[in-house]
Amino acid sequence: IYFYFSLTGCVTCLDHDEHYILTFPNGYGRQSLSLHTCIYNCRSILTVPWIELGGECSISCSKTGYNASIIFHTKPFYGGKKHRITAEIFSPNDKKPFCSIEGEWNGVMYAKYSTGENAVFIDTKKMPTIKKKVRKLEDQDDFESRCLWKDVTYNLKIRDIDAATAAKH
Structure with missing residues (x-):
């Protein structure tokens, strides 16, 4: 199953009067539906089906000039991991990111800063449910x-x- 839609969202930070424009990844349902998809997508019959996010997204703030490029990586046919994400965060007018992020969008993401510092960026498993x-x-x-x-x-x-x-x- 392939769902495609193109939406743009806006997140407002009231404390700073900032508006962040963001785009969203594509969503894929990994399920075996026919002989063709069974041959093409055997992982669906060999494992539990899953929802997968894939594609490029962006986040930008016109007030501050900060922006981020985010890639949701789909699982390769052979090997690889599910739910992978990489991102780069840029200061205004900079071509090199000051922070690179990688990990799992539904797990732990790690930040690597241009200063050489490495840290846990976010651990979604430890976040409270609101x-x-x-x-x-x-x-x-x-x-x-x-x-x-x-x-x-x-x-x-x-x-x-x-x-x-x-x-x-």
Whole structure:
């Protein structure tokens, strides 16, 4: 399964009045669907299927000039690791990164600074889970995601596929 969409997001740092524009990686579902994909993608039948991120992304702040290039590496057909990520962070107007990052996007990422210092950049396994804050359905506009998809979600939860399909139209 191959999902492709192109979105740009904006993260606002209120304390510094900074806006970071970011792009997102592609998402891939690794699942054996036919003889062709079985031959092409045998890892799906030999291991547990997984969701994989792949492609290039960027993060930039027009106010500070800082930017980052990020690559989500897909697992090679033979060998290699899943969930790999590499990134380079640049100061304004610099062509050489002051920090390079590598690791797993869902695990530990390590930073290597231009000063020669190495450190753990982030360990996602040790990060606390923060519960999402969502407004009540009656306070949402008609086209906000949870309001728009509430009937589909409900019918999927009660395993009524026909009603869920009908609710999409």
